[in-house]
Amino acid sequence: MLNAAYLRRSFGISGAAALFFIAGNSLAQKPTVVPKTFGDDYAGSEMCQLCHEDNFNSVTHVNAHRVLETDARYGYQGHVCEACHGPGAKHASTGDIAFIRFPSKLSAAATDKICLNCHLNQPTHAGRIQSTHAKNAVSCPNCHKMHVNGGTQLVARKNADVNALCEGCHANVKAQFEMPFRHRIPENAMKCVDCHNPHGTVRPTMTQTFAASEPGCLQCHGDKRGPFTFEHAPLQFDGCTACHEQHGSANPRMLIRPTVRQVCLECHANMPNALAGETKAMAVVPPAFHDLNSPIYQNCTVCHQKIHGSYADRFLIK
């Protein structure tokens, strides 16, 4: 269970974490960008309440952002509205919307900057820089509704609501789930964020990770986890999508081709003029004695049943 290599690596990571911890502590002593005193240009939440009572009630009573109103640590005590909308005294005195900031009408980067002023240093944002959402100008309010009057529900939590939210932009993915062989998204037995982290991860297409860096698919498909004594290499390199359509397919078991043979032979086929060296793809040589005219050989997984990896047989038969 524990060995020297594991301890070395663990201590290495712990050491790095400690260094960052110390460095961060020292940096934390420096002046912050959050205003600690409010000038005449700030109106205060109670002033906002006079005209925007619904929003005030939702934010200060049931919304998670109420901590801004009550907790001095965030630097906006008594000014929860102005934490996001900016100084509001001029707007309050004139009623002119030109003097108030609407985050939803700012550029994605400017909007995110307002939210990240408090939320940047959170683990959910560790992969943000790599996420396609961040790169494609999808800002926080696209998914998070700030004035919602539903407890901590700044974002959809129920499976059906989460799926509807994602489908609002990803209509093509919604259509893929209408295929007969699919993950159970239309039945709301799952939600999109079971497989994807919308804030970004280290894995492609923002897929979730399980137990550190393993593919999130293994969260539910634990029997495919291994490690296998004899691995099927594409499972580790390309993941499940090497053979399966992850959303939905017209093919049984969500395969990328209608027959198993097609899936296998696209890699396992003798090729003319196979090149040597690094340009030669892996696993191009099939067992040449198979007579594919015989129906018994037409479905490879009838014999190679341990296709995800085998503990006992190098040819993935047992």
Added chain:
Amino acid sequence: MRRPTALELVATLIVLGAIVPRAAAQEPAAPAPAPTAAVSDTAAAAAPAPAAAAASPVPQASGESWLTGTLDVGFRFLPTPGGSFETYRTVVNLAQGVRLLGFDLTITEPSRKWFDTMHVRASGWGDPFPVFHFDAKKTGTYRLNVDYRGIALFDNLPVYADPLLASGITLDEQSFDIYRRITSVNLEIRPGTAFTPYVALERDSSSGTGVTTFQTGGNVYPIADTTDDATNLARAGFRAGFRHFDATFEEGYTNYRSDQNDSASGTNYGDSSAPVTGQTLDLTALLAGYGVRGHSNYTKAIITSSPFSWFDIYAQAMYTVPLANVNYQQYDTGNQVVLSQLLFYTGEQYLVSSTTRFPHTTANVGWEIRPHRRVRILQSWLTDRMTNTGSANQSDTVASAGSAASQTIAALDSSLAYHNSQAETNILFDAGHGLTIRAGYRYVWGTANDAVLPQNGLLTLEQDGLRRNVEMGTISWHSYRHPQLFLSGEAEVGESGGTYFRTSLYNYQRIRTMGRFSFWKRWQVSGDFRIMNNHNPLAGDSYKFVTHQESLTLIYTPRSKVFNADVTYEHCGYHSNVEFLVPESLTPGDSAFNENCHRISGMLNSSITGFHKRTITLEAGGAAVLTSGTNPTTYYQPTAKMMAPVAKNVALFAEWRYYGFGEAFYQFQSFRANLMTVGLRFSR
């Protein structure tokens, strides 16, 4: 068809029954004083938050109920589906009976003594995929999440695993009927404070039966199969948060077991009835079992920091070491043959013990620099390294009447090593008026080695390298003047100098455009177009594919709100071609796959106020999929729903669904089914 046990249902009801009366017993407290509007001073802002401040009582909004929720219970009728019932179960798997269709409860404790809010949700109880969720929190003190999910997995398609189907013989060689349970419990202490420890337990288990194949002695036999596996994950860590710095450190331990038992009795002639040198092969008895035990430790550290207003950085490192130990035992009798030696035997004992170790390291660093208010530079680096080393000892003993037993002992070592890295830079320019332009470059490289020692037969040693240059660009426009207008275009071009597999991306171009626009105040239209073209030009690895999708969505929401409608249409195509040599003749062949599909879905929602001013809601719509090409398929899913209030907090609902599935080449797999559900919704 596996349904949740009575015990599971009763346990849920007990939990709910315990929660609701307790919450109901709480007398509403007098509202606490309104929060002060006083401006915080500098010292208070810089100091760590006192827990008491974070947990201070907050007044309840006037008129707000401490308990809100809905409960949907009903009965589903399922007249016997027409066509293949096995396919119906594989695709739909909904059965007849009483169902807890939905339960949603939110409790706000007025005194906030034990919790601020509590959410309980459940759905699909009685169906193949029940869900339960419990969430309770007390600001600054704790947050507790409990999730349970059950998934009934059933698969028995005749054509999937029947090599003799073309001969008119229907076999059932690969099917399963498994129930999977996934549970997680997550507890955070003092969430939102400077130091937040947390602990979580997760369990994923499944058990069930099925049919699999047993390959031995020159033939393949369908046999009964039972599986039972479980993965337990315990993890704990802490988050330390400061104004410019946050660190998360987590340790986890996983243990894993997987048992599989196969058995057969009676004479089984298998898939091949052809005699071998005049003798018919058969299997008369089999006992085979896998015992897999594994565990892993992992360490995860995440650091995020924004030391300057123009600079953010994060880093994460993850290290895990899964290990597995396996015992496989197999005893079988019959008339079988070792083809390579033409050695006939009547009994076999095959034993394998193996062990595998699979260290896996992932590290990732990224930063964002904002040198100008309109310019952002995003850079990241990622490396992923894993090495699987396995060793197996095998002992195979065959015996026949009248001759001495023959034993073969082998020791095999396997190794799979993989290293993959990528570095990426993106520059984003805010051109003003909602226009954002991005240009980026990514370089991906890696190596892979796969070996089995000692070398024996095919596929013993392979090594390969990956090198890929990718250029990317995006233009997106979100109109300030018309906030409902959004347009985005994205392009990516990749060129490779080597890949691991011939079906991996090589030289590819990917384009995506999407837009959304609202007009006449009541209409919204959105469109999405994407195309991807990949071509591997190497003479030995020729492979090309094109995939494209075009979708259009129209939403109409009239002012009267009497009804609204949405409809989405999508056309998609997938065309691929891989050249290969037919194994037995070594003549060139093509693996071509073509699919054209049309998918349409829509829903019309209507609210009618009628008798006693009660509002009846009606919904009608559904989805249809038609594909043509290599595997023509049709799949229709129309539906209609109705909900009408019958008392103050009670509504009657009814739902009709139809499923129709057909395959042009396998018409015997088609099915059609009508489902009718009637029930009551209780709300508060």
